[in-house]
Amino acid sequence: MTFEKILVTGAGGQIGSELVPLLSSIFxxxxxxxxxVKEIKDKRFKYLDVTDKNSVDLLIEKNKVDTIFHLAAILSASGENNPELAYRVNVEGLHNILNSSLKNKVNLVMIPSTIGVFGPETPKENVPIETITRPTTIYGITKVLAEQLGYYYYRRFGLNVRGLRYPGLLSYKSPPGGGTTDYAIEMIIKAVKGENYSCFLRQNSKLPMMYMPDALEAIMKLAEAEDKNLKHRTDFNVSSFSFTPAELESKLREYYPSFTVNYNPDFRQNIADSWPWSLDSSAAKKEWNFSPSFNFDQTVKDMIYNLKGR
Ligand SMILES: NC(=O)c1ccc[n+]([C@@H]2O[C@H](COP(=O)([O-])OP(=O)(O)OC[C@H]3O[C@@H](n4cnc5c(N)ncnc54)[C@H](O)[C@@H]3O)[C@@H](O)[C@H]2O)c1
Structure with a gap:
């Protein structure tokens, strides 16, 4: 049986704080x-450091977990500030989850990946799944390894591991967790507050993005997809639209005519420069019918509407 007992690691993060209510409402x-590892205000909350193998084992065994959404991770910008921690959480943490899943006969392990697996040698537009994945960040390196480890556990041991490469995710409910695309959320929040914004990327840094409702829909669709339809496992490209900071600034000026942005690129510019501009998500469409609902205009409009109501 799957979805009888669902463990979400990293549940307090940008995705987890929206995925937990969604899973709760469905199941x-x-x-x-x-x-x-950070406390969440929820009576069901369990402290779990995924780098602690014994605790991972104990929690999964004791609660008879059959499904895992493994979201615990150190993201791109935070990873560059602490590469050792990024390696421990993103690689050793995943290794613990996979080993414990095998031992405890977990039915499904979902492991989100990222456009961070790509690097400067990857083509820029409409990037396919199978392409050059030589990232320059520790985040990307750990995520390439995570995708491959997931494939290995599937092929070698038959563990049902599935993953999708998210682009930058836009959401208004909880703050982003130290990624390179965080600027977009920060810029929208500043515009809504009536403040100007200092952007850590250049005006023309185009990156693929997606609105959180589509990101949640994507991970649920992949989790529930029929096994026989899957030719890929841990590396599905998914994305909705792409834009540059300048394009977001001018979109926001349609709502807030006096809004302005200063551009002061920092170390995150190098990360953005190494990532593609757009992705080919056709395998996700073909194998599990992925189709995002929100385009750029609808996403910005919906974010502004919800942020204003807070
Ligand atoms: N948000 C995005 O834009 C985005 C884009 C691409 C891929 N992803 C992927 O989605 C997944 C979730 O990302 P997110 O945006 O929610 O990240 P986030 O940084 O917002 O949340 C990660 C959570 O993991 C927790 N964590 C850190 N170390 C831990 C440890 N040792 N044990 C347990 N928990 C630990 C943090 O406390 C945090 O709550 C990650 O695998 C990430 O690579 C996210």
Whole structure:
């Protein structure tokens, strides 16, 4: 059985804080265990450091977990500030989750990946799944390894590991967790507050993006996809649209005519420069019917509407 007892690691992060309520509404509150190293205000919360092998084992075994959404990670910008931690969490943490899943006969392990697996040698437009993946960040390197480790556990041991490469995710409910695309959320929040914004990327840094409702829909569709339809496993490209900071600035000026942005690129510019501009998501469409609902205009409009209401 799958989805009887669902463990979410890194549940307090940008995705987890929206995925936990969604899973709870679909499968029932009592079936979901939100875990993290930072405390979450939720009576079901369990402290779990994924780098602690024994605790991972104990929690999965004791709660008879059959499904895992493994979201615990150190993202691109935070990873460059602490590469050792990024390696421990993103690689050793995943290794612990996979080993414990095998031992405890977990039915499904979802492991989000990222456009961070690509690097400067990757083509820029409409990037296919199978291409050059030589990232320059520790985040990207750990995520290439994570995708491959997931494939290995599937092929070698038959563990049902699935993953998708998210682009930058836009959301208004919880703050982003130290990624390179965080600027977009920060810029929208500043515009809504009536403040100007200092952007850490150049005007013309085009990057692929997606609105959180589509990101949640994507991970749920992949989790529930029929096994026989999957030719890929841990590296599905998914994205909705792409834009530059300048394009977002001018979109926001349609709502806030006096809004302005200063551009002061920092170390994150190098990361953005190494990533593609757009992705080919056709395998996700073909194998599990992925089709995003929100385009750029609708996403910005919806974010502004919800941020204003807060
Ligand atoms: N948000 C995005 O734009 C984006 C884009 C591409 C891929 N992803 C991927 O999606 C997944 C979730 O990302 P997110 O945006 O929610 O990240 P986030 O940084 O917002 O959240 C990650 C969570 O992991 C927790 N964590 C850190 N170390 C831990 C440890 N040792 N044990 C347990 N928990 C730990 C943090 O406390 C945090 O709550 C990651 O695998 C990430 O690579 C996210």
């Amino acid at each position: 029932g509150e009592e079936r979901v265990i939100p875990s993290d």
